[in-house]
Amino acid sequence: MPIAFAVASLPIGAAIAQDSDNPPSREMSTEPAIIVTGSALENTLSKPVYAMRSLDQAALTKTPSGRIEDALASVAGFQQFRRSDSRSSNPSAQGATLRALGGNATSRALVLLDGVPMADPFFGYIPFSAIAPERLSSAQVTRGGGAGPFGAGALAGTIELSSASADELGPFGAQVYANDRGGTESGAHLAGNLGAGFAILSGRWDRGPGFYTTPVADRVDASARAAYDSWSLQARGVAPLAPNIELQARGLIYDDRRTLRFDGADSSSTGQDASLRLIARGDWQVDALAYVQARNFTNVVVSSTRFVPVLDQRSTPSTGLGGKIEIRPPLGERHILRAGADFRRSEGDLSEVALSAFTGAVRERRSAGGTNTDLGLFVEQDFLAGPLTLTAGARLDRFTIRDGYYEARDPDGGLVERNRFEDRSGWESSFRGGAAYDVGGGLSLRAAAYMGLRLPTLNELYRPFVVFPVTTQANAALRNEQLEGFEAGVDFAPREGVELSVTGFDNRVRDAIANVTLDPVTRQRQNIEAIHARGIEAATRLESGGWRFDGSLSYTDAEAREDGAAFDGNRPAQTPAWAGSASLRYAFSEGALAGVTLRHVGRQFEDDLQSDILPAFTTLGAYAEVPLTRRLSLVLRGENLTDETIVTRNQAGSIDLGVPRTVWFGVKVSGR
Structure with missing residues (x-):
């Protein structure tokens, strides 16, 4: 339905844009030219102020794994909750954060796709498997809390993903890859002009038997490979309504199924998203957006001692509704004023069955859920005064946490x-601002301070979960997380092809939500006093001839704070001190290139008490593309080519492993 609507909207928009009975003559018309881009409004003035990093289409698509998580990991400070990507982790654990602000299955970073928040309405995780890099034009990562629209989710920063236009993709394209374990990756798109607009239909299918996440010494007859089978289909259309006004429509459907550790330990994540966006680029600029999301999640927990199902999370349907309106009045090239409002509503319910590990009989039936809403009012002002750029913004959020419940019944009802x-509700205010000064010669100095806000998710409030043998309890009394931080940085770009950046930061999350250990097999989500993270981030980009080098490095000194607690002063769980990435690529000729990527993640701890260690690891990946004809190319990819052992989970010696050495080969067809 969303796809049909997106495509059907195109001829309607084209019909509005012109009089079909009296089409204007190209030679005689004095009407302004209609230009359709499919992109968002630009906000170039404030870009030099904050710690931003942009990834182009090549950086997103030419990675060893072909996953969006792999591309984003090249940005210093980006972190997922687990060290596994979206092929071998539980979908509900796919949180994204920045600046080592504590590992959390819920995203502390705001991830937007064409302006739409992608976090699951119930869990807060990001459906990475549904975000195909080849559909994207760029990604812009802003580290540090606060944002204008949807800023209540931008606690640690914002990741803005932008879909590619028809011109960027070409009229058609396809790719088919296979790896040395029998896994496959395939995708295709069709794009074309419809009147003055365009439409794109694209699909992707990833499947494979996976690998054993359990170490050889710990495998049993019930041990299973991390099999996965995921597909997504997206339709996007852009149509002009008038000169400088365009309507953008997008529909996304996805289905993702995985098996983790044991036979029968299956999970699924499904979604249907639709959005409409109106962009006006005239003197008065407008960005109006509305979206709806229908998601569901299922999961079966298998005992690690008897290897039978002990918990069947049969259904977790959730709905996300939201939108925004942003207006920019005509104040001249040196001023940008953004004012508007945004709204998000998340509603969901959990239905699960606890089973006996000895008989398989139902022990208990449970349900839980609720509704969260957030209405935000925001205003931001950017001002350019010669070499000095100033920016300041404020948000006021009205939040509600209501209709929360938990119910358990015996087998007979x-x-x-x-x-x-x-029910709870309240108001929260937040601010951000900063300045950048262009010294000259490519040298720029910047400083910024900001606040951020994140509501606890329905999952954190009401849903307990089990990663056998540890049970993590929910907590309906959780308070909002609030961030206060500041940073200062230096950017140096003395000539084209040379970019260097260094940022020092100090961020503190008050009332941080953490999984606090109560006993060896029980944890609970609790607000702790704070997570305090101080560190430095560095990035460089060097280009010369056909060579290109991209590097990033981050060091973070992070502490969890709670007077009198056993974990006070410890490093937050799932948080490395060091992380870095280096990529070297050479373009031999048009369309032919080869590159290698070295990535390092430092030691981190599984839990708040630092009792279980996840050792540091360093991986080597590679990507090569060789044209066979004008439209056909051979592609070779390699993940973890040194076969480094990557420990992704360690609970009292019960260990899961990340991706081993994996070699991909395939072909790519391009209509450009």
Whole structure:
């Protein structure tokens, strides 16, 4: 349905844009030219102020794994909750954060696709498997809290993903790859002009038997490979409504199924998203957006001692609704004023069955859920005064946490426990601002301070979960996370092809939500006093001839704070001190290139008490593309070519491993 709507909207928009009975003559018309881009409004003035990093289409697509997570990992400070990508992790653990602000299955970074928040309405995880890099034009990563629209989710920063236009993709394209374990990756797109607009239909399918995440010494008959099978289909259309006004429509459908550790330990993540966006680029600029998301998640937990299902999370349907309106009045080239409002509503319910590990009989039936809303009012002003750029912004958020419940019944339907949690609401204010000064000769100095906000998710509030043998309890009394931070940096670009950047930062998350250990097999989500992260980030980009080098490095001194707690002063769980990436690429001729990527992630801890260590690891990846004809290319990719051992989970010696050496080969067809 979303796809049909997106495509059908194109001829309607084209019909509005012109009079079909009296089409204007190209020679005689005095009407302004209609230009359709499919992109968002630019905001170039404030870019030099904050710690931003942009990834172009090549950086997004020419990676060893072909995954969007791999591309984003080249940005210093980007981190997922687990060290696994979206082929071998539980979907509900795919949180994204920046600046080592504590590992969390919920995203502390705001991830936007064409302006739409991508976080799951119930869990807050990012459906990375549904975001195909080849559909994108660029990614812009802003580290540090706060944003204008949807700023209530930008606690650690913002990752803005932009879809490619028909011109960028070409009229058609396809790729088919296979790896040395029998996995496959395939995708295709069709794009074309419809009147003065365009439409794109694209699909991707990834599947494979996966690899054993369990070490050889710990495998049993029930051990299973991390098999995965995921597909997504997206339709996007852009149509002019008038000169300088365009309507953008996008529909996305995806399905992702995985098996983790044991036979029968299956999970699924599905979604149907649709959005409409109106962009006006005239004197008065407008960005109006509306979206709807329908998501679901299922999961079966298998005992690691008896190897039978002990928990069947049968269904977790959730709905996300939202939108924004942003207006920019005509103030001249040296001023940008952004004012508007945004709204998000997340509603969801969990239905699960606890099973006996001895008989398989139902022990308990449970349900939980609720509704969260956030209405934000925002204003930001950017001002250019010669070499000095100034920016300041403020948000006021009205939030509600309501309709929360948890219920448990015995096998015969008798009530075991029923909780109806008190509704809550309130106002939160946040601010950000900064300055950048162009010294000359390519040297720029910048400084910024900011605040951020994140509401606890429905998952954190109401849903307990089990990663056997540890049970993590929910907590309906969780408070909002609030960030306060500042940073200063130096950017140096003395000539084209040379970019250097260094940023020092100090960020503190008050009332940070963490999984706090109560006993060896029980944890609970709790607000702790703070997570304090101080560090430095560096990035460089060098280009000369056909060579290109991209490097990033981050060091973060992070501490969890809670007076009197056993973890006070410890490094937050799932948080490395050091992380870095270096990529070297050479373009031999048009369309022919080869590159290698070295990536390092430092030691981190599984839990808040630092009892279980996840050792540091360094991986080597490679990508090569060789044209066979004008439209056909041979592609070779290699992940973890040194076969480094990557420990992704360690709970009292129960270990999961990340991707081993994997070699891909395939072909790519391009209509450009």
